[in-house]
Amino acid sequence: MEIWRHAALLSSTVAVCRIARRTAMGTKSLYLATWGNPLEWLAVEYQCGGGERRSGFASVVCAEADRYVVYVLDSVITASGGGQGRPPNRDAVEAARSAGLSVDEKDGRVAISPPQCEGWRRYVREYIGALARRAGVEASVVATAAVGRLGGRLYRGTPDLVLSELIHGLWREVEALGPPSGQLRIAVDVTHGVNFMPTVALWAARLIASLALAAGYEKAVVQAYNATPGEWHYVKVYSEEVTHIQFPRPPARPAPRALYYGAPLHYAHLCREEAEPPDPTRHPQCNGAEVHYPTPHVKPLDLYEAILTKAACPQTPPTLRQLMQWHLVKALAPTARRVVEHELNNIANRAQAINKCTKLADLLPYAADDPQPCRDDNRNFVAHAGLLASHTTICPHGDDHQLIIDIEKTKPCLEK
Structure with missing residues (x-):
């Protein structure tokens, strides 16, 4: 049954087309x-x-x-x-x-x-x-x-x-x-x-x-x-x-999982490897009194994650300053956002002292060496926004800095 089925019978001779208007500035x-x-x-x-x-x-x-x-x-x-x-x-x-x-x-x-x-x-x-x-x-x-x-x-x-x-x-x-x-x-x-x-x-x-x-x-x-x-x-x-990106379930693909865990730099690398979102449209096919549709090749939440993967994907990995200003960081869940901001601020505060590529393990006094990350769990990965000290290098980049992560070593952290 239609919900509260109603409407007015309005002649097309008196229907005046309204021009769409902004509801408020901005x-x-x-x-x-x-x-x-x-x-x-x-x-x-x-x-x-x-x-x-x-x-x-x-x-x-x-x-x-x-x-x-x-x-x-x-x-x-x-x-x-x-x-x-x-x-x-x-x-x-x-x-x-x-x-x-x-x-x-x-x-x-x-x-x-x-x-x-x-x-x-x-x-x-x-x-x-x-x-x-x-x-x-x-x-x-x-x-x-x-x-x-x-x-x-x-x-x-x-x-x-x-x-x-x-x-x-x-x-x-x-x-x-x-x-x-x-x-x-x-x-x-x-x-x-x-x-x-x-x-x-x-x-x-x-x-x-x-x-x-x-x-x-x-x-x-x-x-x-x-x-x-x-x-x-x-x-x-x-x-x-x-107020923040929604995850109805733990994402299945690495790039959206990076956002799920609050690791935006991993997302920036992995999103470029993913295919464009598929078109799920399936046109009706008639068979007598039955209407059939070809079997869809994508589930709704898989499609959502595919669109999410490409929605903010940058052409190149962001620099340290760009990461600190990235709208995507602000769109993370509140706890993840605070962790990312805290880690980036700590790195930025010490980055001015370097004049060559340096591992975060050598830059940050509290950093612990972890040659095999996420063997048991990914708590350390999540706690440091994916920027594991033993597997992240910071390099001077003009008047900015570039963070380089070891994707192959740290990607398993997204599977925990």
């Missing part, structure tokens, strides 16, 4: 709406806050953002609406026609379907894009696989494929906002999402916020909005500030 904003079956939406007037009322067939009429994104299941073009004295959403019907979908109207009920299986996702994007324009916004469309029996068809998608496609699509939308800077605000409007869509969207939004911090945003905020039934107040129901 803030970039992404609006993400989950849309279920627009054919079923009814006419309401939304109370958008501050005494302002706006009519529209979706709660997006209350939103202001730099970029609008609508998330739908690709089953949306096999839906039906109306009947039993309840008219279908005429804007949705006309948007379906304009997208080239087959439209069957009978006894006040409307059913839509793709004219062919080829180009299924294109039909989805054109239908939902046209409908968003009728609501007054220019929106990108992220479509994912569907799961279950919908619109007379059995969809053979999987939860892993749904989440992978959503993460991939949303990250592309964040990249489209331009170079990361300042704050990123992600507003997730779950008013119209069906069954699992709001949950998946909120989970994906938190991961995207984490990736945004790694990429260079100073702060990321995830907020959820909904419209209360009957009164249609558009209200914020959840808000979270994502």
